[in-house]
Amino acid sequence: MYYSSTQQILLNRASAFFGSSPYRYKRGKGNATLAEVMAHEVGHGVDNAFRAASLHHPMTSPERRLYRNWMKQWTALHAVNPETISAYGGTSVSEDIAESYLVYFTDPATLQQISPERFVLCEQGIKALIPDLSKLRERCANVERNMTPKQVRQYRTGLWLNLIANS
Numbered sequence: 001m002y003y004s005s006t007q008q009i010l011l012n013r014a015s016a017f018f019g020s021s022p023y024r025y026k027r028g029k030g031n032a033t034l035a036e037v038m039a040h041e042v043g044h045g046v047d048n049a050f051r052a053a054s055l056h057h058p059m060t061s062p063e064r065r066l067y068r069n070w071m072k073q074w075t076a077l078h079a080v081n082p083e084t085i086s087a088y089g090g091t092s093v094s095e096d097i098a099e100s101y102l103v104y105f106t107d108p109a110t111l112q113q114i115s116p117e118r119f120v121l122c123e124q125g126i127k128a129l130i131p132d133l134s135k136l137r138e139r140c141a142n143v144e145r146n147m148t149p150k151q152v153r154q155y156r157t158g159l160w161l162n163l164i165a166n167s
Helices: 005-018 034-054 062-080 093-106 108-114 116-129 133-144 149-166
Strands: 025-027 030-032
Touching (some): 034 149, 093 108
16 A cells, blocks of 8 residues: 555654554553554544634534534533543543544444444534545445455555545
8 A cells, every 4th residue: 555755654653652563552551553543543633623624614603513512412421421432532522532433433333332422423523524424435335345354454544544644
């Protein structure tokens, strides 16, 4: 897989920050794959991009209300069950969002099972940024259809890197 110079810089920084192993990265008390680290960071990117996009509109605009409502729901959910996804997700609303996106991107069925509310909020955040999400998913499914599981992980990691580099 080809990575642009920006993506390569991100990979190198992630490697330097999370450890020297190319396959497993230190994350809390356990390890995470690069794909999991990137999915977590994309979760922060979704939160930040959604907030930034809403700031380009007047205070009373539907876009601002949508983001405020989304964040109020996350805050309320986090207050009731802060460690539903992980202990690290329990440290703050921001980390809860990022950890939820990690599971949303890597194992959506599990997120839907353990926290349907978080799954819905993840969907809302993505749809606010990518209105044609169903078309994007269909294109990805067509591309991934003939790939091995390893190739799918590499392809999705590339997509996440692109999202981070362009957010």
